[in-house]
Amino acid sequence: MTETERNKLEEILMRVQKPGRYAGGEQGSALKDPDTVDLRFAMCFPDLYEVGMSHLGVKILYGLLNSRPNFWCERVFAPDTDMEAEMRRAGIPLYGLESFDPIAGFDLIGFSLQYELCYTTMLNMLDLAGLPVRAADRHALAPLVVAGGPCVCNPEPIADFVDICLPGEGEEVLPELCDAFLQAKREGCTKEEFLRRAARIPGVYVPSLYRFSYLPDGRVEGVTALENAPLPVRKRIVKDLDHTYYPRNFVVPFLDIVHNRASVEVMRGCVRGCRFCQAGYIYRPNREKDWQVLEDDAKALCTATGYEDLSLLSLSTSDYRGLEPLLEHLLPWTDQNYVGVSLPSLRVDNFTPKLLEYVKRVRKSGLTFAPEAGTQRLRDIINKNVTEEEVLRTCRTAFEGGYTSVKLYFMMGLPGETMDDVAGIIRLAQKVVDLYYALPTRPKGKSVSVTVSVACFVPKPFTPFEFEPQDTRESLQEKQKCLLDTVTTRKINISYHDAPVSLWEAVLARGDRRLCPVLEQVWRAGGNLEGWNEHFDAARYQQAMADHGLTAAFYANRRRSYDEVFPWDHLDYGVSKSYLADEHRRALEGLTTPTCREHCGGCGANRLIGGACK
Amino acid sequence: MMNVRVFYEKTGRARFISHLDMMRFMTRALKRSGLPVWYTEGYNRHIYTTFALPLSLGFESLCEFMDFRLLPDEYDLDQAARDLNACLTPDVRVARAAVPVLGPEAIRWADFRLTFLECGDPAGLEEALRRFCGQSSICVEKKTKRGVGTVDIAPLMTLLEAGSAPGSTTALLRLAAGGTMNINPNLALQEFWRQSGFAPGPVRVLRTRVLTENFADFA
Numbered sequence: 001m002t003e004t005e006r007n008k009l010e011e012i013l014m015r016v017q018k019p020g021r022y023a024g025g026e027q028g029s030a031l032k033d034p035d036t037v038d039l040r041f042a043m044c045f046p047d048l049y050e051v052g053m054s055h056l057g058v059k060i061l062y063g064l065l066n067s068r069p070n071f072w073c074e075r076v077f078a079p080d081t082d083m084e085a086e087m088r089r090a091g092i093p094l095y096g097l098e099s100f101d102p103i104a105g106f107d108l109i110g111f112s113l114q115y116e117l118c119y120t121t122m123l124n125m126l127d128l129a130g131l132p133v134r135a136a137d138r139h140a141l142a143p144l145v146v147a148g149g150p151c152v153c154n155p156e157p158i159a160d161f162v163d164i165c166l167p168g169e170g171e172e173v174l175p176e177l178c179d180a181f182l183q184a185k186r187e188g189c190t191k192e193e194f195l196r197r198a199a200r201i202p203g204v205y206v207p208s209l210y211r212f213s214y215l216p217d218g219r220v221e222g223v224t225a226l227e228n229a230p231l232p233v234r235k236r237i238v239k240d241l242d243h244t245y246y247p248r249n250f251v252v253p254f255l256d257i258v259h260n261r262a263s264v265e266v267m268r269g270c271v272r273g274c275r276f277c278q279a280g281y282i283y284r285p286n287r288e289k290d291w292q293v294l295e296d297d298a299k300a301l302c303t304a305t306g307y308e309d310l311s312l313l314s315l316s317t318s319d320y321r322g323l324e325p326l327l328e329h330l331l332p333w334t335d336q337n338y339v340g341v342s343l344p345s346l347r348v349d350n351f352t353p354k355l356l357e358y359v360k361r362v363r364k365s366g367l368t369f370a371p372e373a374g375t376q377r378l379r380d381i382i383n384k385n386v387t388e389e390e391v392l393r394t395c396r397t398a399f400e401g402g403y404t405s406v407k408l409y410f411m412m413g414l415p416g417e418t419m420d421d422v423a424g425i426i427r428l429a430q431k432v433v434d435l436y437y438a439l440p441t442r443p444k445g446k447s448v449s450v451t452v453s454v455a456c457f458v459p460k461p462f463t464p465f466e467f468e469p470q471d472t473r474e475s476l477q478e479k480q481k482c483l484l485d486t487v488t489t490r491k492i493n494i495s496y497h498d499a500p501v502s503l504w505e506a507v508l509a510r511g512d513r514r515l516c517p518v519l520e521q522v523w524r525a526g527g528n529l530e531g532w533n534e535h536f537d538a539a540r541y542q543q544a545m546a547d548h549g550l551t552a553a554f555y556a557n558r559r560r561s562y563d564e565v566f567p568w569d570h571l572d573y574g575v576s577k578s579y580l581a582d583e584h585r586r587a588l589e590g591l592t593t594p595t596c597r598e599h600c601g602g603c604g605a606n607r608l609i610g611g612a613c614k
Numbered sequence: 615m616m617n618v619r620v621f622y623e624k625t626g627r628a629r630f631i632s633h634l635d636m637m638r639f640m641t642r643a644l645k646r647s648g649l650p651v652w653y654t655e656g657y658n659r660h661i662y663t664t665f666a667l668p669l670s671l672g673f674e675s676l677c678e679f680m681d682f683r684l685l686p687d688e689y690d691l692d693q694a695a696r697d698l699n700a701c702l703t704p705d706v707r708v709a710r711a712a713v714p715v716l717g718p719e720a721i722r723w724a725d726f727r728l729t730f731l732e733c734g735d736p737a738g739l740e741e742a743l744r745r746f747c748g749q750s751s752i753c754v755e756k757k758t759k760r761g762v763g764t765v766d767i768a769p770l771m772t773l774l775e776a777g778s779a780p781g782s783t784t785a786l787l788r789l790a791a792g793g794t795m796n797i798n799p800n801l802a803l804q805e806f807w808r809q810s811g812f813a814p815g816p817v818r819v820l821r822t823r824v825l826t827e828n829f830a831d832f833a
Contacts, residue, residue, distance in 0.1 A: 303646070
């Protein structure tokens with residue numbers, strides 16, 4: 001950034017809300033001399049600073065890339081609307097928080113895509129950087145636009161905008177891609193030549209090297225790889241978490257962010273196989289980290305950051321088998337150093353009084369559990385494998401331990417759901433209330449509070465429910481009414497997320513390449529930061545779909561057959577489609593599937609780490 | 615146990631850190647430094663810190679203060695300052711650490727260096743500033759805890775220096791500061807723009823000194 005631009009920026013920062021989001025300079029941020037580095041990487045998160053700075057994956061990749069002396073990775077977040085307006089007015093392009101240099105001059109621009117509704121924000125960030133949003137309109141080798149994160153398991157709705165997608169785990173493939181890029185840059189390679197080369201790196205998907213054809217009814221007919229690009233593209237995965245890079249320091253923000261604490265990842269993947277849960281399938285197989293390595297990571301991180309809170313993260317932390325020894329060894333140290341430990345993602349079926357003791361030492365706010373469905377029948381369909389008894393027993397443990405508020409998470413619109421299942425949500429919540437009042441040991445004069453949080457189910461690729469239609473708006477509204485009508489006590493609070501956002505999530509999650517121009521139109525019509533309710537407008541999507549002769553129902557509300565070619569079939573996430581189809585059939589029959597530890601179902605994911613699969 | 619006051623500078627990018635965020639940042643820096651600091655003894659134990667005279671968001675300062683306590687009765691405070699500096703960012707620097715002499719109630723005045731940027735007529739602006747500050751009475755509306763009131767800021771404000779160069783004008787302004795009467799430079803500036811007829815432009819503000827009743831440096 002020039003001196004004049006820098007002065008203008010500083011003047012702008014005096015006028016906008018929360019200037020700390022845009023000023024950088026945080027403790028732990030990587031400052032390097034641009035003349036001594038070979039590769040500049042912009043790590044973009046298409047949401048506000050407070051959200052992006054909370055994301056662990058970004059912290060890992062930021063630390064990993066900056067651990068290379070010749071790479072400089074900087075953070076870039078979406079500016080809020082006030083800052084964006086000021087930047088556009090003053091002609092200040094999107095810049096990296098470390099150097100204040102415009103990212104248009106960087107080598108690689110990476111986007112972490114966590115959520116379908118952030119796609120338009122990605123387009124807006126590219127535009128704010130001064131770059132054409134379409135990959136075909138960016139002719140030079142640099143900057144190359146790369147995308148990763150769970151959303152790229154079906155990258156087709158954004159295929160026209162990004163040059164490369166990295167399905168799988170970034171710490172495996174990203175440094176390799178950067179090295180290949182450096183080599184190409186030195187050789188003066190064209191972008192086309194480099195993309196052909198990159199496609200040969202395992203775990204790299206180059207959308208422009210694949211052609212889709214469609215049946216007259218709009219379904220995908222097939223996909224062809226050009227220029228000998230691999231088909232399918234198999235995702236990359238870390239085999240051994242104990243010997244994989246983990247940051248010993250985080251960038252510690254000045255402002256308060258969503259998750260403002262040190263965190264360690266106790267395991268990756270989940271053994272459970274809940275049929276609605278994409279993370280449970282795309283991060284398979286489950287890989288645990290040695291508790292001694294974690295103890296060391298945790299102490300190093302707390303010492304380096306000065307954080308007073310530490311979180312033990314995973315998809316299901318009470319399934320981590322090293323939890324007790326880890327807590328036993330870590331808690332004396334954290335107590336002595338005034339660090340609080342939090343354990344998110346606990347399950348009701350293995351929540352022991354001993355675990356509660358550990359949790360209680362930290363903070364006595366509320367406890368959150370996720371039964372996900374109101375009846376046993378439906379919990380069996382989704383393979384949640386949690387019984388009502390277990391929910392009640394856990395709540396009893398919590399109440400006896402002095403807790404008076406419990407939060408229960410549910411989903412609505414699950415496959416096979418009836419009105420009775422919806423009413424069952426409230427019946428279960430009522431049983432929890434009754435349980436509290438039946439306890440002789442309950443604190444005198446204290447009332448109980450049960451919060452029921454209900455989200456709309458969105459069928460996602462690479463889950464057994466990828467074949468399922470999403471419940472329609474009308475049906476969901478009817479169910480919502482039923483839910484509210486069933487509540488008879490003020491001890492139960494309901495929080496409900498509305499359906500329109502979920503519909504468009506469903507469309508984009510299982511969409512194909514024909515949605516690219518739709519997204520571009522939505523963005524041109526003002527779509528940006530749409531994960532925030534105040535910025536979301538379903539009318540923009542409806543209009544754009546209509547203008548391109550498409551319907552939301554085709555993508556969201558249509559039952560898909562087992563032999564249909566899906567837009568994500570050319571990506572290999574380890575779990576085979578036939579396994580997902582089997583699981584779907586079992587769901588329809590109400591049959592549950594045991595955890596990976598009890599019985600290997602032969603999903604195929606073990607092949608990814610060189611293991612056997614039956 | 616001993617009370618310690620660190621005197622630090624907050625410049626560059628750090629001026630966009632709010633007072634509340636700054637407090638959190640300094641607490642974490644103390645924790646990282648490994649200094650034997652005293653923690654409060656309540657339910658949620660935390661490092662005890664106090665900050666005199668909060669700085670407005672966007673201002674830079676050469677004279678910021680943070681008080682905390684060290685557990686030992688004696689400690690090498692030069693070393694403590696070095697240890698803390700090692701845990702700060704380049705834009706927040708500790709100049710020294712010492713045992714506090716005065717309480718925050720001793721603060722009466724603060725000096726601010728104002729730099730008027732992108733100025734079309736620097737000499738004219740300087741002249742207008744001198745005229746503005748030379749008035750015997752400048753009544754402005756000021757928000758206080760008890761609502762909006764009128765304050766005559768003329769006796770609470772002295773122009774110590776003014777100068778101009780091509781493109782910019784600078785001024786060194788002494789303003790009442792502290793718990794009983796505090797005049798923010800922005801309040802004076804707002805009135806200046808209104809009276810002088812100059813179009814408000816960007817102004818950099820740097821707090822250079824914090825003084826007692828007798829114009830001695832707060833220590």
